[in-house]
Amino acid sequence: MKRVTKLLSVLAAGAIFMGALTGCGGSKESAGGDTIKIGGLLEMTGGSASFGISSKNGIDLALKKINEKGVLGGKKLSLVVADDKSEASEATNGMQKLISQDKVVAVIGPNQSSAVIAAGAINNGSKVPAITPMGTNPDVTVDPKTQKTREYSFRTCFIDPFQGTVMANFASKELKVQKAAILIDNTSDYAKGLAQFFKENFVKNGGAVVAEEAYLQKDTDFKATLTKIKAAAPDFIYIPGYYQEVGLIVKQAREMGITVPMAGGDGWDSSKLPEIAGKAALDNTFFSSLYSPDDVSDLNKEFVAEYQKAYNAKPDVFAALAYDSALLVAKAIEDAKSAEPAKIGAAMAKVSGFKGVSGEVTFNEQHNPIKSAVIIEHKDGVQTFKTKVNP
Numbered sequence: 075m076k077r078v079t080k081l082l083s084v085l086a087a088g089a090i091f092m093g094a095l096t097g098c099g100g101s102k103e104s105a106g107g108d109t110i111k112i113g114g115l116l117e118m119t120g121g122s123a124s125f126g127i128s129s130k131n132g133i134d135l136a137l138k139k140i141n142e143k144g145v146l147g148g149k150k151l152s153l154v155v156a157d158d159k160s161e162a163s164e165a166t167n168g169m170q171k172l173i174s175q176d177k178v179v180a181v182i183g184p185n186q187s188s189a190v191i192a193a194g195a196i197n198n199g200s201k202v203p204a205i206t207p208m209g210t211n212p213d214v215t216v217d218p219k220t221q222k223t224r225e226y227s228f229r230t231c232f233i234d235p236f237q238g239t240v241m242a243n244f245a246s247k248e249l250k251v252q253k254a255a256i257l258i259d260n261t262s263d264y265a266k267g268l269a270q271f272f273k274e275n276f277v278k279n280g281g282a283v284v285a286e287e288a289y290l291q292k293d294t295d296f297k298a299t300l301t302k303i304k305a306a307a308p309d310f311i312y313i314p315g316y317y318q319e320v321g322l323i324v325k326q327a328r329e330m331g332i333t334v335p336m337a338g339g340d341g342w343d344s345s346k347l348p349e350i351a352g353k354a355a356l357d358n359t360f361f362s363s364l365y366s367p368d369d370v371s372d373l374n375k376e377f378v379a380e381y382q383k384a385y386n387a388k389p390d391v392f393a394a395l396a397y398d399s400a401l402l403v404a405k406a407i408e409d410a411k412s413a414e415p416a417k418i419g420a421a422m423a424k425v426s427g428f429k430g431v432s433g434e435v436t437f438n439e440q441h442n443p444i445k446s447a448v449i450i451e452h453k454d455g456v457q458t459f460k461t462k463v464n465p
Contacts, residue, residue: 109152110145110413112403113172113181115193115204120160121292121318124344125185129207129396130155131385133182135377136400145407151400158184158193165189169196169204179415180204180406182399185392186316187211187264190227198226203419205402207395208340208364210234211263215441226419228441230399230432231364234264237339238271238314240362240447240463245310246279248449248461249335253284255308257299257323259315260288268314268339276312284308289319296323300330309334316341321350328355337361343391343450343457353455360460365391365432366448368459377431391432398430 114133116126133153141150154176156168165184172178173196181197181204184190190209197204205228206214212234215227245251254276259265273283285306287299300323303311311327313320313336320342327336335358342361367378367388377397381389389397405428407413410421428435435443449460 108148109150110407111152111154111176111178112400113169113176113178113183113204114153114155115158115165115168115172115181115183115189116155117160117185117189118155118157120158122160122186122316122341124317124346125208125392126157126160126183128344128390128392129183129185131381132207132389132393132395132397133400135380135384135393136397136404140400140404145404146411146413149413151404151407154178158189160186160189162186162188162192165193166196169193173197173200173202178202179413180403180418182207182396182403185209186262187214187267188262190214191263194224194227198224200415201226201419202415203228203403203406203422205230205399205422207231207399208392209264210237210340211267212440213263223440225423226415228402228422228437230395230402230430230435230443231340232445232447233442234267234339235271237362237447238268239275240449241268241312241337241339241360242272242275242279242281243463244360244362244449244461245312245335245337246276246281249310251310251335252281253306253308254281254310254312255285255287255303255306256283257287257289257296257303257311257313257315259291259319261291262315264316264339264341265314269312272312272314289315289323291316291319293319294322296326297330300327300332304330304332311336313338314341317344317347318350321347324351324359325355328352333358335359340364340391345387345390348452348455356452356455359452361450362447362463363391363450364445364447365394366450366457366459367394369431371431373429374431394432398428398432398435401430402428402435 118126158165185208187209337360406422410417426436451460
C-alpha cells in the first residue's frame with residue numbers, strides 16, 4: 075500500500091509539473107479551432123475602475139471591427155478579462171491566470187505603471203507579449219537595473235519624460251508661472267516619474283519648486299498637506315496622480331481658497347473627475363494626454379462616431395489607446411502568420427507606420443512609440459482641447 079501510494083504521489087506530482095510547463099507559455103490551446111484568445115488585464119474595480127471600463131469598451135469595439143474579417147484566414151479574437159482591482163499585487167495574479175489558466179496568446183493592459191511593471195515579470199517569463207495602453211513609466215519596457223528592453227513588454231502611449239517635459243514647458247511658457255508646488259501619490263511609480271521629469275524641466279526653464287508634498291493612494295483628507303502648500307505661495311500646483319485622489323485634492327484646495335492653476339498627467343482623464351471635484355472647482359486646471367476626441371483625423375472621427383453609438387458617450391484616452399492596442403495585437407498576429415505568443419511578440423517589435431486613432435505607431439528599440447501630446451483644459455467640468463505638442 076505504501077509503495078502504491080508513493081507511486082501515485084509521484085505520478086500526481088509529475089502531472090502537476092507537466093501542467094505547469096504547458097501553462098507557462100500560455101497558448102497553444104487558444105491557437106486551435108476558430109477562436110484565438112487574448113487577455114485584458116484591466117482595472118474593472120477599485121480606485122481606477124473608470125480606466126479599465128473605458129479600456130474594455132475600446133477593446134470590444136476594436137474586436138467587433140477585427141472579427142468582421144478575422145485573422146489568420148478568418149479566426150475570431152475572443153477577449154478574456156481579468157480584474158486587477160487597481161492594485162499591482164492583483165495585476166500579478168491576473169496575469170498569471172490569463173497565461174496559465176486561460177491560455178491567452180497576448181495581453182492588453184494594465185494601464186497603471188506600477189501594475190504593468192509588477193505583472194511584467196510574469197508575461198516576460200512566460201514569453202507572452204503584453205501591451206499596455208497607458209503605462210507611461212520608462213521601466214515598463216526597460217529593466218532599470220540592466221537597461222535591457224523587456225522582450226515581451228510593449229506600450230501604445232508615450233513615456234513620462236516626454237509627458238513631464240510637456241507640462242513643465244506649458245506651465246513656464248504658456249501659463250507664465252514661476253513658482254510651482256508638486257503633490258504626488260507616493261505609492262505610484264507613474265506619479266513619481268512624472269514629478270521627477272516635471273521638476274527637472276521646470277527648473278531648467280528658470281522656475282522654482284517651492285514645495286514638494288506627498289499622499290498615499292486611497293487618502294481622502296488632504297487639508298493638512300494643502301495648508302503647507304498654500305503657505306509656500308506657489309502660483310501653480312502639479313499633481314501627477316490618478317483621478318480618484320486628484321478630484322478630492324482639487325475640491326479641497328478650492329474650498330481652502332487656493333485659486334492657482336493646477337495640472338497633472340493622463341491619470342486625470344476620467345468622466346468621474348468632475349463628479350468628484352465639482353465642475354466649478356476644475357476651472358483653471360489642465361492635464362497632458364495622448365488623445366482628444368476633438369482630433370479631426372478621419373480615423374478618429376469614425377472611431378468617435380462608433381463609440382458614441384455603442385456607449386452613448388465620447389471616448390476618453392483609455393478607450394482610444396486600448397482600441398489601438400487591440401488593433402496592434404491583431405496586426406502582430408497577422409504579421410506573424412501565427413497564434414504562437416513568441417512569434418506574435420517578435421512581430422510586434424517590428425511594427426512600423428501603424429496608423430491608429432491616437433496617432434502613428436512605430437516601435438523603437440525600447441518598444442516605445444514616439445507620439446505627440448495634447449493639453450486638455452477643463453471648462454465648467456468639460457474637457458476642452460487646448461493645444462498639441464509634437465515630440
